[in-house]
Amino acid sequence: MTTESFVVPFSEGSADQKSLLGGKGANLAEMTRIGLPVPPGFIVTTDACRRYMAEGGSPEGLFDQVDEALADLEAQVGRKLGDPESPLLLSVRSGAVFSMPGMMDTVLNLGAMPETAPGLAAMGDEWFAQDAARRFLEMFGKVVLGVDGELFDDNVEQANEAAGGASERDLTVEQLAEVVAKHRQAIAAAGKELPEDPRDQLRLGIEAVFRSWDGDRAKAYRRIEGIPDDLGTAVNVQMMVFGNLGDRSATGVAFTRDPATGENVHYGDFLIGAQGEDVVAGTRAVEPLSALGDSFPNAQEELEETLNTLEQHYRDMCDVEFTIENDKLWMLQTRIGKRSAAAALRMAVEMVDEGLIDEVEALKRVTTKQLEAMLHPRFGPDAPEPITTGLAASPGAAVGKVVLTSKEAKERGEAGESVVLVRPETSPEDLEGMVASAGMLTARGGLVSHAAVVARGLGKPAVCGANELKIDAKAGTVTVNGTVINADDVISIDGTTGQVVIGEVELEIPEDDPNVAKLLIYADKQRTLHVWANADTPEDARRALEAGAEGIGLCRTEHQFLGDRLPLIRQMILSKTEEEELAALEPLEAQQKEDFEGVLEVMDGKTVVIRLLDPPLHEFLPDPLELRLKEASEGLDADEQKLLEAAEFHHEHNPMLGVRGIRLGILRPNVYAAQVRAIIGAAVARKQAGGDPRPEIMLPLTAPSQELKWGIDLIHATAKEVIDESGVDVHYPTATMIETPRAALRAKELAPHVDAFSFGTNDLTQLPFGFSRDDVEASYIPAALEQELLPVDPFRSLDPAGVGRLVDMAVTEGREAKPDLVPGICGEHGGDPDSIHLCHKVGMNHVSCSASRIEVARLAAAHAAMEGSGPASTA
């Protein structure tokens, strides 16, 4: 049996070995490979970590390999670990496959011991040598030995106080040496033993990094991010270079493009005379990268070149950590850089223009979440610093006055004021207040807290879990890190970033971002799924066309019965004889004909799927409770009395499960006939005006095929009358909604009657689950998501296992019975990226969604089509 190899020198790895070397290690190796200035070192592989976890200890042979690699490293750099004259210091850093920022452990300055102080002093000065020892003891003590870090903080603080300085940088060498001595005492007092041999320290350091993979915080992070627990981490052992050797040294971070705007300029900042941790700590003010040349002209030039090389090499924006040690540039890390939504979009499109990537790659680089953020109001570039940042719980930005109770939010919001509801957390009682608010801000709760779920459902911005808020509802104040916000003060929240700002922020809506339009053109070339719109009026249709809709997948007719026309439909409902009913329908028919003409005109040459009346009749009647209360107090007049009787007669225990859809048509066939006459009549008029009307008539909520056949027969018989009468032929395909599980289960018998299926996935979710959105959205669903009893809110994303199975069965079996069947979706899910992937997978023709979701749907459809070639997750 040959010994397994657990150690890889930087010079022998490459960027495509991330799962073995970890992300950081693979990129260090890659930079080494392409000749960039990386301090030498080696990687202890994730295999070694996995063996450590499985066996409860380091695998046999590991440390022999480490010793060997260390010897090579020492030979290469001409320094030795523990050597008094020419000491090598090491950084021991974790490097998992997926970045887990701040979750795992690191030991720096390993090798800075009393024996090596002279050599270190020779590199810099005495102070530097003591400071390196201090830093090492603090990190090794905390991370490897488990000593309480406060003990070290106390030592430093006491020294600062005694010296009358502000920080350890003001201590003298002697004072610093005193701190180092006290640190050693603290370790001993805690009952821990500091191994004096740096090779032992290295071994313990590597194992400490292994162990940090299974730390509680790391595990929690992985659970949230969906990172598997069995990947393990690599450990990067690297020669330390020092940005803190004085003013010819510095450390910094840089991006190959601006990560906020996406502009093609280098971006970053640096700190003279500091180690990387000092930059992260944020205690000293950094300088912008553009000023680097002033102090380090050569290093600056080399960095510019390096950044260009990296971007060309990785064909993407990279971020780096660098250190300048005595004017010499060293690269400590690189990776694909995180970016804002706007930057992601701009970079993707510009890199195509620059020839760096192709359109497919550009599409992979922009998630639907990022595109969506671009479509929502957001803070403008001049927004002040946030006072705090919470979780980005529901996208969009809002400005409004702080109110602290839902009752007040309801009253003032309904009165037209823009208010932001600020609560410790929300519960079902807050629903009405949330509906009336411009946005929500909570101090507690995560991304699936009640507030977050409800806000997303309502399409309102929300920042949740902003735990720096202290809310005192009685006093009417919100305190954030000492700053007091009073009720009625104006605040601004951005639910896309989680930022909270005091005062009014100017919001930005990039309506005509040319990069959005360009990216969507790329998307249109890739996608095979058509994107249609749900639109009820000519105005809706126009907006949908502008957003790129290729047709109307759902034109609801019920809204056309509201407003001025409500008295007409009430008259129809109250009619006692068929003559009365027909008389009441006549003006409604004429008005609907006009409505349909308008929509068909806007969508000339494109399919418009018009759904016959769907909701139960009581939706057009007043609330019986209110009438009863009025009856009890002041009495009702004769008309009101009739309305009350009708409202009580048509009252339903479960309106969602009552007389609606085609069932209503069966009980009131004249209503459907009038609607069909209006549709065909409108198409005739459009044809006579030289247009190309393409109406499709759709029946709602069918279950058995006999119902559907009844409806289709009625449509054809009625349409024939209108066509014969006018002498103008109209082509009108027919469709049925697939909303009931029964319909999905018997698609085989439904398909032969129609040209198209349209999945109504609100019903097709609530019926399989047995819960309605209205009744569980604010109560059961948040609780179930929080307890992970539901994998996802099925009203936001189609439930693949249950609803998806029904949809798949219906498409497959429907096509078996009718090969040219046109299946699509017109529920709200039609605008949800994950649901669009599912629709693509089951082979639908189109998704139909509200106008505001069309852009996102176009991108998601492209991602779905590219899935075979491995697109970025669109979630």
Added chain:
Amino acid sequence: MTTESFVVPFSEGSADQKSLLGGKGANLAEMTRIGLPVPPGFIVTTDACRRYMAEGGSPEGLFDQVDEALADLEAQVGRKLGDPESPLLLSVRSGAVFSMPGMMDTVLNLGAMPETAPGLAAMGDEWFAQDAARRFLEMFGKVVLGVDGELFDDNVEQANEAAGGASERDLTVEQLAEVVAKHRQAIAAAGKELPEDPRDQLRLGIEAVFRSWDGDRAKAYRRIEGIPDDLGTAVNVQMMVFGNLGDRSATGVAFTRDPATGENVHYGDFLIGAQGEDVVAGTRAVEPLSALGDSFPNAQEELEETLNTLEQHYRDMCDVEFTIENDKLWMLQTRIGKRSAAAALRMAVEMVDEGLIDEVEALKRVTTKQLEAMLHPRFGPDAPEPITTGLAASPGAAVGKVVLTSKEAKERGEAGESVVLVRPETSPEDLEGMVASAGMLTARGGLVSHAAVVARGLGKPAVCGANELKIDAKAGTVTVNGTVINADDVISIDGTTGQVVIGEVELEIPEDDPNVAKLLIYADKQRTLHVWANADTPEDARRALEAGAEGIGLCRTEHQFLGDRLPLIRQMILSKTEEEELAALEPLEAQQKEDFEGVLEVMDGKTVVIRLLDPPLHEFLPDPLELRLKEASEGLDADEQKLLEAAEFHHEHNPMLGVRGIRLGILRPNVYAAQVRAIIGAAVARKQAGGDPRPEIMLPLTAPSQELKWGIDLIHATAKEVIDESGVDVHYPTATMIETPRAALRAKELAPHVDAFSFGTNDLTQLPFGFSRDDVEASYIPAALEQELLPVDPFRSLDPAGVGRLVDMAVTEGREAKPDLVPGICGEHGGDPDSIHLCHKVGMNHVSCSASRIEVARLAAAHAAMEGSGPASTA
């Protein structure tokens, strides 16, 4: 090519050739074969009819074969068709595979022409000869030539009037001859030609019978009875024998046992000097069969023997038509006799005792409908003649005062009076009146009319479509054939038979019919499906045990929260803190423990499946409308105010789709924990008392498997506490309801968590169809059934295509994941025979139904098990 054979003489056929010879022909052949006195004849086969329909005319060679068979017949009987001296008269009767009484055509006395009058007169007398000619002309004219029958009726009536007699029997020979002449004139005047050659008449007669297969009435009948349209009919051509040759002749019908009671005595009646059609017309009073010996001792003896022979031969009760011609007995028809429910049961059981049939055969002989009729109240043997008979729309009998409006029925019914609602027809507005009535009687509407459907749903007796009723609601009267019934008069209706009787009929409930018990013992031996009961209390359980329940498949716990305990559960609902909630639950837990002990004691040694709380909380709260009205009028006290707030908070738009079942448990876990403690505590107490308690704990309305796992974990954790505390081990399997389509679709993931599935088919019907029973039972469902848009009321019988598919998937996939899974059904469908067949077919372990349905379920389960060996339809 050999010519096909289209004609079969009686002497060459047998009873097993029904599809070729038709039912009547096959039995005539069989009687001939076993030596009974059948007038000779032959059968034109159904093949010939099918060819006639397919080709639009009689197949080649048919009439050559008919001529040949006729020649053989003439030779056999020594008479010839059309022979003046020794004429043969023929009957030409249809005979389909399935009996279609009165739907098809017949020509009798074919061959009675002027030329044959002398020969006929020689057989009887001149009057007989003329009468035969008259009868022939009337039938041939109407059936074959299509002459309006009223023309013939007018001729006879005019002659009667002229002669001053009451019927044609009072006419003289000359007067009758005059009628015959006028009949011939009427035919000619109608532009029709009467062929003078009786062979031509025979050909036309046979073709007329063929054509009658496709008559509108016949088609409608077949549609209702589910008889295929392509079977065709046979035609029986047979020598006429005459019961109307004078007082040595007679005709009658007889049954081998009493078809009303099942008693093993011959039964029937006869008419001296008459042809069969005279008996059917009912214009002359018949004599009972027991008197036949007085007039025809020899024929009577031969008939007795013949009836005995037939019953032994067919091993079933037969009915026959017979004719005595000059003291000679002839058998004209036999078939398996129709019988009342009581007779079917008694005969089946007694024939087993007599060794005539085996138990399996006896089970096939009794339908579940018949058994069900035996279990409902019915008219006793002394019930007076009905004043009218309508459709048997909903089984059971009722006695009550006539009320003519639903409003009055509601008021008086709710006040405790027994009323029968009498309406022209019913509509959804009548629902409350129907609920409050003892029974319903309508003048219009069929078996799927609103009244019929609703009555069956309510389990109330109903007679529908009694179209002799003239209802005058204003006058407060119901007139039936001249008899006036006033509002408030007492009437009795029997929905099992359709009978309506004036006055109070003594009702009969065969509680301890030993034949029922015997038949059910046969059934228990055959069935493989267990029959359990839905029972909530010890009393329910006791009744179920008596009816034969083998376990309790559903013990609901919600009823235990009503009555005295309502304040306790309200206190629980109103609790603001967990302490308050726990305090409120404590007494409820103690009381439930007692309840469960009671049920477990009754069902000692048998499984009792206890379902945790299922309904939404608002079911335990008052109606917010009522409280609001009270608030508006007199104001609310503090408690009422709290109740109002809670009622409005828990109010749901769609309670069926709200927070119920396990979703309630997830939001109020302490409630489920208290219930589990009560169940396990009760079992511990029963064990300590020496019993054998077998509780099974069931979770309602699960959808995703994570929910189910949560619930099962809670059950086990809670049960363990009680078991550990008591030191008494309790075995308790767990189960989940399968009520949501999502659960059925993901049975694979649910099954591993539980021991058993119980299908709740009310939800599992309303969710797939998207309609709730409450909301469509009185509106959409009756309309859809009437228009045949629903094949069956899916709340009565499991919808096989949709719901059945889900159930099948769930059982199959659940068993794949957990081979020893125990699937059963506990919805109302568990007592419906068709649904029980489905449950058997998909491989369930048990059906659980209300105590009153257990007997029917036992029989249906036996039928289902026997299905392989071809049982009678159980519908």
